[in-house]
Amino acid sequence: MMSDSVTLRAWKGMTPHLGERVYIDPQCMVLGDVDLGDDSSVWPMAVVRGDMHRIRIGARTSVQDGSVLHITHASDFNPDGFPLTIGNEVTIGHKAILHGCTLGDRILVGMGAIVMDGAVVEDEVIIAAGAVVPPGKQLAGGHVYAGNPAKALRPLKDKERAFFAYTAGNYVKLKDEYLATVEG
Helix, strand or coil: CCCCCCCEECECCECCEECCCCEECCCCEEEEEEEECCCCEECCCCEEEEEEEEEEECCCCEECCCCEEECECCCCCCCCCECEEECCCEEECCCCEEECCEECCCEEECCCCEECCCCEECCCEEECCCCEECCCCEECCCEEEECCCCEEEEECCHHHHHHHHHHHHHHHHHHHHHHHHHHC
């Protein structure tokens, strides 16, 4: 793991917890109540901010450059708030925003996509670049979604289903190369 005191930050007694072989780029920030699963990675300029609720990120998940991951705090308007929960083998494209939502396993979040408070994305979904998933929306597994608001375009093709494991593995390989340069 590559990090310094600015990259990984405790907040109100909560310190980020990293699984095995996690890569944290020195130019990102991971703060507070955050768990990152084994073989996951957080790339330059990404922010993972678990300051007012928890963030849980599964194994083999990559948070790419410039992405913002945050939560919805508890309030009179939403007594329980919404944590941010992300499953395994999720690829979060550059500059995506995930806010207080739940993502299952094997998902591709396209560059610049936004998934908002209380939204639930089931397993094996592609969210197209620039798509906006509105608050509280549920995306059924096995489809490609695009637009603002995001709508199902079509069922996934077999090649797209195979891409989930490929892209997760590709980012695991890349983060291992980065870790080797730090540890070597």
